[in-house]
Amino acid sequence: MTSTDTAxxxxxxxxxxFSHPEAQGGGEVGAGESDVLADLLVELVASLRSEHSKGVMPRNRAWHERERVLAYASAEAETADQAQGSLSVLRRALNVATTLMALRPWGAVAQWATPKLMVRDxxxxxxxxAREEKDSSGLTLDSRIRQRLHEALGDSPAVVVAHSLGTVVALETLHDRRAPAxxxxxxGSPLAMRTVVLPRLRPQPASTPESVKRWLNFWDKDDIIAVRPQLERDVRPNESGVLPCSSRIDSDGIWVHSAEKYLAQPAVAGPVAEAxxxxERSAS
Known part of the structure; x- marks a missing residue:
């Protein structure tokens, strides 16, 4: 569904x-999707370890403690035993998320709330x-999601603001749209995850849609979902030479991945408001 405000x-x-008939919420996965989630866990932790090893943090006690936590999370993510199927992978995901949350002193609330948010996303x-979960008309879940975005955008020029999974949806949808953006x-985009996300994008290779005139990508230093945030290193330009321009922002709080946290930053809200x-002036 789509909604339109007074502006x-x-x-x-x-x-x-994302709600299965037999369950509530967006955290469940089916048997055919568990392998993708398992790969996603491995790449997420590997990316965090890579960034940690390349960082400028002095190799003191804090550095070694962070390395110990990341190594433990890596071992949890790479557990080979998947005999229990999707439920087992979800348990692994929650275990990995809980371990990663130990990297920052977020307090007792974060120890149960933040891992669940991470696993849900x-x-x-x-x-x-996974491009499965067909409905009665044969449309897969990803097709139905892009259909919602097509309905929201309509046929006129549009400024597009996308968050988390929405960045994947927006990129694929804009490739099928002629009206300019x-x-x-x-x-908080996961687009640059090279093992799981990038190879599964459509179309291939990953590139800026021709309709996009300017692309700003924002990532928070504490956003655990936005690993490898420099999208311009992995996305090809469109024929106009447009590439994403990535910028770091710093938010405070337990779960900085939320869209509200990003949009509260002047560096994000300013360009959106200007665009x-x-x-609106061009349309009037």
Whole structure:
């Protein structure tokens, strides 16, 4: 479904599409998707370890403690025994998330809340990229999600702001759209995960859609989902030479991956407001 506010801004809502008939919420995965989630876990931890080893942090007690936690999370993520299927992988995901949360002193609340949020977001990316879960008309889950975004965008030029899984949805949807996008903003994006996400994007190779005139990508230093945040290293330009331009922001709080945290940053909200104002002037 889509909704439009009084200013004419449209929002694509698709969280309801992630609810299985037998379960509530977006954290469950089917048997055919568990391998994707397992690979996603391995790459997530490997990316964090790689960034840690290349960082400028002095190799003191804190550095070695972080390395110990990451090594433990890596061992949890790479557990080969998947005899219990998707339920086993979900347990692994929650274990890995809980271990990773020990990297920062977020307190007792984060120890149960944040891992569940992380697993929910990873599970949704997994289910989208699996391109399964057909409905009665034969449309897969990812097709139904992109259909929602197409409905929200309509046929006119549009400024597109996308978050998390929405950045994957937006990229694929904009490749099928002729109307220009003066600005694409991606927040907390998993697009640059080279093992799991990039190879599964459509079309291949990953590139800026021809309709996009400018692409700003924002990542938070504490956003555990936005690993390898420099999208311009992995995405090809469109024919106009447009590439994503990645910028780091720093938020505070337990779970900085939320869209609200990103949009509260002036560096993010400013360009969006300017692009919307320009688009409204052009339309008037």
């Amino acid at each position: 004419g801004h449209s929002f694509a809502y698709y969280a309801d599409l 990873l599970a949704q990316v997994t289910r989208y990229l 003066p600005l694409l903003v991606t927040l 919307l104002t320009a688009a």
